[in-house]
Amino acid sequence: MTLLHRLTGAPPGMTPRALILRVCAIGALLAGTAGAFAAAGGWLSPTALTPARVVDRFEQVNGPHPGFRRNHAKGLCVAGEFAGNGAGAALSKAGVFAAGRVTPVEGRFALAGGQPYAADAAATVRSLALRFRLPDREEWRTGMNALPVFPVRTPEAFYEQLLAGKLDPATGKPDPERMKAFFAVHPESAKAAGLIKARPITAGFADSTFRSLNAFRFVAADGRATPVRWALVPERPAVPETAAQTARTDKNYLFDDLAAQLRQAPLRWRLVVTVGGAGDATADATLPWPADRESLDVGTLTLTGATPEEAGNCRDVNFDPLVLPDGIAPSDDPLLSARSAAYARSFTRRAGEATRPSAVTATAGQGDTP
Amino acid sequence: MTQSTRFNGPARLLHWSMAALILAMLFIGVAMVASLADYGTLVALHRPLGLLILILAVLRLANRWRRPPPPLPADLPPWQRRAAHASHIALYGLMLAMPLVGWAMLSAGRIPVAVAGPLVLPPILPQSPMLYAWLRELHTVLAYGLFGLVLAHLGAALLHGLIRRDGVFASMAPWRVRRPAGNL
Numbered sequence: 001m002t003l004l005h006r007l008t009g010a011p012p013g014m015t016p017r018a019l020i021l022r023v024c025a026i027g028a029l030l031a032g033t034a035g036a037f038a039a040a041g042g043w044l045s046p047t048a049l050t051p052a053r054v055v056d057r058f059e060q061v062n063g064p065h066p067g068f069r070r071n072h073a074k075g076l077c078v079a080g081e082f083a084g085n086g087a088g089a090a091l092s093k094a095g096v097f098a099a100g101r102v103t104p105v106e107g108r109f110a111l112a113g114g115q116p117y118a119a120d121a122a123a124t125v126r127s128l129a130l131r132f133r134l135p136d137r138e139e140w141r142t143g144m145n146a147l148p149v150f151p152v153r154t155p156e157a158f159y160e161q162l163l164a165g166k167l168d169p170a171t172g173k174p175d176p177e178r179m180k181a182f183f184a185v186h187p188e189s190a191k192a193a194g195l196i197k198a199r200p201i202t203a204g205f206a207d208s209t210f211r212s213l214n215a216f217r218f219v220a221a222d223g224r225a226t227p228v229r230w231a232l233v234p235e236r237p238a239v240p241e242t243a244a245q246t247a248r249t250d251k252n253y254l255f256d257d258l259a260a261q262l263r264q265a266p267l268r269w270r271l272v273v274t275v276g277g278a279g280d281a282t283a284d285a286t287l288p289w290p291a292d293r294e295s296l297d298v299g300t301l302t303l304t305g306a307t308p309e310e311a312g313n314c315r316d317v318n319f320d321p322l323v324l325p326d327g328i329a330p331s332d333d334p335l336l337s338a339r340s341a342a343y344a345r346s347f348t349r350r351a352g353e354a355t356r357p358s359a360v361t362a363t364a365g366q367g368d369t370p
Numbered sequence: 371m372t373q374s375t376r377f378n379g380p381a382r383l384l385h386w387s388m389a390a391l392i393l394a395m396l397f398i399g400v401a402m403v404a405s406l407a408d409y410g411t412l413v414a415l416h417r418p419l420g421l422l423i424l425i426l427a428v429l430r431l432a433n434r435w436r437r438p439p440p441p442l443p444a445d446l447p448p449w450q451r452r453a454a455h456a457s458h459i460a461l462y463g464l465m466l467a468m469p470l471v472g473w474a475m476l477s478a479g480r481i482p483v484a485v486a487g488p489l490v491l492p493p494i495l496p497q498s499p500m501l502y503a504w505l506r507e508l509h510t511v512l513a514y515g516l517f518g519l520v521l522a523h524l525g526a527a528l529l530h531g532l533i534r535r536d537g538v539f540a541s542m543a544p545w546r547v548r549r550p551a552g553n554l
Contacts, residue, residue: 029528337409
């Protein structure tokens with residue numbers, strides 16, 4: 001009887017050879033399970049892109065801004081409602097599209113980028129995120145941008161573009177050589193950048209069109225799925241941004257204008273759903289869909305008021321694009337899962353940090369003070 | 371001996387189905403937090419599986435209370451007896467705590483606990499970002515703890531089944547073992 005027999009409690013009849021073999025087999029199985037767990041958790045592939053690394057890169061490019069969103073850091077909360085007109089019910093069983101159904105909505109206008117105190121600028125991408133609160137705790141959250149197409153096709157390209165597009169402190173612009181190198185590797189992004197550069201820039205948030213950019217699937221009551229993209233089209237006619245506007249000294253002129261307009265009267269957008277045709281890209285947000293695709297006006301978003309970001313309002317909402325009601329499903333666009341993952345990581349980090357007041361404060365809307 | 375030497379049928383069925391579910395859940399969890407491409411799909415699996423495990427864990431505790439498990443072998447050293455007892459309390463605790471912490475964490479983060487189709491569970495905590503961040507961290511720490519316990523449990527079970535051959539493994543084996551002998 002060996003020491004190993006005593007340690008393991010093996011019966012004396014078991015030969016040392018058989019015992020060692022069994023101990024090794026158990027050890028190998030445990031090590032294999034632990035190894036598989038480590039592999040699943042990504043420890044064996046340290047170069048793979050993870051949600052944490054995407055958020056790290058935002059922090060690296062923008063510097064630390066604890067308590068703020070790592071992207072679209074500067075924003076203003078809004079509230080209102082969405083009234084469905086019934087046209088969307090043929091494509092999606094989500095109750096929000098039923099004729100006459102009014103759904104409370106809270107949202108957030110923001111400027112792209114991870115600088116919460118950056119001055120408003122005409123060329124900065126504007127965004128609108130919404131949270132529709134359906135009956136029985138269902139929600140529809142969507143983050144939209146005032147862009148014709150998304151600048152990248154994959155999360156990996158997004159990660160590379162973040163660094164390539166980092167502003168050079170000397171010039172205040174991205175290093176052109178780095179952008180050139182990025183576009184050489186990502187011709188789809190070069191094309192998208194052309195469309196984005198040519199977009200009309202309107203006077204403010206109130207006359208901007210905000211697009212989902214990513215494709216989704218609307219699922220009807222009979223199970224039929226339809227590829228869609230959606231856009232919020234402003235009721236007020238778009239007015240081009242003027243030089244006088246951009247010359248204003250008010251660092252928050254876009255947000256202040258919006259707050260002032262909302263104090264005067266509600267602002268409205270029509271929710272327009274575009275139906276993708278056979279062969280239209282659903283997994284490539286850099287590609288526009290042909291202009292002749294069927295579009296459905298499915299209802300009206302009415303925003304009635306704005307409040308600065310503070311505890312308990314839109315500041316503490318993660319506008320995860322995969323929070324969807326039954327009747328709206330993700331497409332095969334790889335950006336959707338990646339956005340959901342990176343938003344979750346950003347949300348978790350900022351939720352645990354002390355917060356500072358937003359640059360867009362309660363005095364918003366004082367107008368063009370010198 | 372009048373007491374059964376085996377766990378009853380429901381206990382064995384619950385044990386092995388939950389073993390598969392919990393192991394799958396641990397792998398889904400660790401993979402999803404590191405994944406960009408599969409995050410959405412894995413989260414959509416993680417939530418209903420978590421709810422299922424919570425329900426099964428409650429059923430299992432009820433069954434265990436109604437039909438106590440067979441006794442451990444009399445010749446088991448006291449420290450192993452204590453370790454077995456403590457690890458089982460920890461395993462049952464984590465089977466209940468992991469889904470509850472996950473549910474509470476989403477509640478505090480005001481994230482809908484969407485299970486399947488239109489089914490969304492009600493929040494079980496008021497909204498609090500700080501609490502969300504703390505529970506999110508706790509969920510991770512407990513998950514690693516549970517994985518470690520599962521490994522220890524697996525190792526101990528195989529030690530009983532392959533080496534000690536004392537009937538402990540046979541008491542939970544899904545098949546009937548004629549003698550408490552080599553059964554893998």
